[in-house]
Amino acid sequence: MRVGVHINRFDHSGGGPAVGTELASAGRAAEAAGVSWLSVMDHYFQMEFNGGAEAPMLEAYTTLGYLAGQTSTVQLGGLVTGVTYRHPGLLAKIATSLDVLSGGRATLGIGAAWYGREHEGLGVPFPPLAERFEHLEEALRICLQMWDPANNGPFEGKHYRLAETLCVPAPVSAPRPEIMIGGGGEKKTLRLVARYGDACNLFATSPDEVRHKLDVLRGHCDTEGRDYDAIRKTVAYSGEAVNEGDLDAFTRDIAGYTGLGIDTVILSPRLGETSGWIESFVAPAVQRLAGLD
DSSP: OEEEEOOOOOTTOHHHHHHHHHHHHHHHHHHHHHHOOOEEESSSSOOOGGTTSSOOOOOHHHHHHHHHHOSSEEEESSOOOTTSOOHHHHHHHHHHHHHTTTOOOOOEEEEEOOOOOHHHHHHHOOOHHHHHHHHHHHHHHHHHHHTTTTTTOOOOOOOOOOOOOOOOOOSSSSSSSSEEEEEEOOOHHHHHHHHHOOOOEEOOOOOHHHHHHHHHHHHHHHHHHGGGGGGGEEEEEOHHHHHHHHHHHHHHHHTTTTTTEEEEEEOOOOOOHHHOOOOOOOIHHHHHHTOOO
16 A cells, blocks of 8 residues: 555644745655655635644645645645536646646546535535536536547537647646546445546545445446456555554554555645654555555
8 A cells, every 4th residue: 555645734833934934844754765656735714623624735736836846756646626616627737737847647536516604705606415416527527628639619508618728838747637526425426436536545544344335436446447456445544543643653553454455555644744744654554554555
């Protein structure tokens, strides 16, 4: 198993002026530790469990672009972008720009969105869930079309209409940036993973629950004629062992996921200053998980 780091807080004891320096340090520490994935939260407002809307939250792709300039090997992505946040043509262009400027290290993490307060707060439309899934599928199709150099448009969907799906320069990733679909919804989300995704991200709720979700994904792959093994499986882990720095407890928790085909365990601490934590906890965790399969 490989280790990823998900940065979800941007508060710092030194205030806003210190955030950029801390992020740069975190990026360098992640690469030195052998971390394979570095993501940031994509929301307008901070989550309630992280201090609420009044707590700091950076715009995700600006932040990822900054991290791209501070790193050279780690894969970069949002975990995950709500489909409602940006028009899909613009989202494809943004993800492509990150891919080009990072030398082919961008992943498009995307999901159906859920945080109503931030939409209402900033005046962004927040349609019902069923409609958001329709938006999500069309957005996935638009991104794939924009990354197809042989098809520059148009796109005619129920919710989106593009006269030209031009995307120049093209992505550096071959054949295109990875698409990671977040969520474990069994009827819709995992079906979209089977149809369009290169990777999925599930919550590390329990080994039995993740095993069940992966069995559901396998069934969707059979229906879609998709190679299940071609999809990269990741889990997001935010257990107390991460925040407490208890490496032994963390290793015991993750050992239950061996044999499930999990490629990457993404650690999600509730810390505003992550660079020191990466050095003290993540670096040895990388070595521990390298021995698990």
